[in-house]
Amino acid sequence: MSEYILEMDQITKQFTGVKALNNVNFKVKKGEIHCLVGENGAGKSTLMKVLSGVYPYGTYDGNIIYEGEVQKFSKINDSVNAGIAIIYQELALFPDLSVYENLFVGNEVQHRGIVDWNQTIVESKKMLEKVNLRVNPETLVKDLGVGKQQLIEIAKALSKDVKLLILDEPTAALNEDDSENLLALLKEIKKQGITSIMISHKLKEVIAIADSVTVLRDGNTICTLDAAKGEINENIIIKHMVGREITDIYPKREKKAFGDTILEVNNWSAYDSQLGKQILRDVHFRVRQGEIVGIAGLMGAGRTELAQSIFGNPKSYKLKGDLKVDGKTRSFKHTSDAIKAGIAYVTEDRKGDGLFLTQDILKNISVANLHEISTSGVINENEEIKVAEAYKKDLTIKASSIEQLVGNLSGGNQQKVSLGKWLFVKPKLLILDEPTRGIDVGAKFEIYTIMNSLIEEGMSIIMISSELGEVLGMSDRIYVMADGEIKGELSSEEASQEKIMQLATQ
Structure with a gap:
């Protein structure tokens, strides 16, 4: 029997002629914590969406081999039923429902076709104990912090007898204590034989927890590093991620006297x-x-x-x-x-408050200072284009044009658009x-x-x-x-x- 629970072989995925994944090979051993890293746009989330059935069989080339068999997931439920659970950065919980309702939504505890709420609460307590979360299962999810909500997502996955748990940037919105608790939990469920794949930009966390690390760059598999061989350290990972060495993550700035x-x-x-x-x-x-x-x-x-x-x-x-x-x-x-x-303010929530994701780069950059490019209330479209093109160039926003929708950009490029929007107010x-x-x-x-x-x-x-x-x-x-x-x-x-x-x- 193979030592790998998952093998993704020669996976290629295209969007309107652009290869998001190019013959990617990705192997995960049973019972390990395997981290998937790479710059934004490298293809990490796309690869996991292929695995989970978000992009169904037939929309990509290559094979998914899970537990020794080629899989043809046509929808998310197919992967869920196979024991694969994916937890996204944007949590999929119902804020106005209780913890126990969220834990068993779609997977209700029933007796003769009728939901047994008392037993659901009992089972919820067992699931919460598994993730070391001490909250009343009747608490509304909206009344809990992000860290506890993240644990509820994991408990929800465990309630479905998950074998392979995928976490997409699980600590991005967590403070240090909640992040440490989450990483400790991953180590704990590893002891229970559950395999985890974690996508993360936080390299210190990757180094602390990973048994293996696979690096993607521009839709290609660059390498897989093994902790047991001493291959996982920050400099090596960064070099493979960006294709160059970043000797100093924080660029130096000449110290000058401050003004008033x-x-x-x-x-x-x-x-x-x-x-x-x-x-x-x-x-x-x-x-x-x-x-x-x-x-x-x-x-x-x-x-x-x-x-x-x-x-x-x-x-x-x-x-x-x-x-x-x-x-x-x-x-x-x-x-x-x-x-x-x-004064200008670049919000922490660029997707919710900072940008219009369904609008293009052009409109997002000009929106905070329209009077600058308007005469008698009429926008000068030529000036608007010049401004957007200038910020696209100055901030090195990677996009096909200023007409590209902001929602289709990587996180780093979205942040640059948000910066451009507020720099335009000077x-x-x-x-x-x-x-x-x-x-x-x-x-x-x-x-x-x-x-x-x-x-x-x-x-x-x-x-x-x-x-x-x-x-x-x-x-x-x-x-x-x-x-x-x-x-x-x-x-x-x-x-x-x-x-x-x-x-x-x-």
Whole structure:
């Protein structure tokens, strides 16, 4: 009997003449944790969609050999019935249903054709114990954090006797504690004989957990690395992912004297009427011209709420305190007021709030500053094209043209479009909320290089990030938040992961 639970042999998948996968070979041993890595657009998710039946048999070339037999999955249920479960980055849960209802939706516990809800709750408790999640099964999913929802997805898969579990960027939206819990769970279910495939851009997590790593690049299999042979380390993976060595993930920037204070916030507090709680308390911080100020903290610390309260308060928080731009006290009643004052905000949720995925690059870049290219309320389409083409070139957005739909771009290129949209308003202060979330190491390097270029041109940046390496590698100064408060300020010279975490957990 073969040692491999899965063999994908010479898989080729095309979309309108473009090869997303080109004769890809991918083998996974029984009972291992196998990580699949590569830049955005490398073909990772496409390969898993071929495996799971999202792209049915007949729409691709090559063979899927699962448990020693060639498979011809025509729909997702075919792969599910074979013991394959895939958990996507965008969780497929019903927020207004309870935990137990989500766990057994479509797989209800029945007695003589009638759903046995009492037994469903009993079985739910067993599933929750398997993933070390201590919550009441009657809790509504929307009342749980993202980390717990991720565990519910895994428990849901385990309830269906899964043999091969596929996780697509499972820790992208998780804080460090939740990420560690998830990785520990994968090791635990490995002991139960379950095989896992994990797609991830977080190489430290890959190195910590992987038995094997397969690298895809431009739709091709580049290599498979074996942890037992000592082949898995960050430099080797990056080199294979991008086709070149990135010796320094955080590009160096010449240190210059900072200019005057651009933004100053004092005694800043915010109350969320919908949640009925104080979310910011007596926050003090400042940003000078030509510097990158990092804001670190654990999930729920108030970092995004702080950014939104400054950027015209779109959530309608009840605000108190003083906000000064260029030394002048300001009060923004709308995001448009903040934009006019020279502030722009690149949201952490580019798909939900930052971009129009069904629109092209052209419309997405121009939308925040239409008056710049309009006369008497009429858009000058030639100017709009010139602007979009310029940002496509300057930000190295990889797309066939500015008419390409943003929803069809990779995560890194979507982020560049989001940047272009806000750079077009010509801000003096750019707030970047999780600027590299869900994008690969090559695209991260490009985003960091763009940030450095903007600083060289005299812009100022506030960077909110959950990745401590990113905060340390890019910031001139760092503020650490916890429970809606600034717990400390660190210079780049004195900052360390240990000091940041110490402040973040106060």
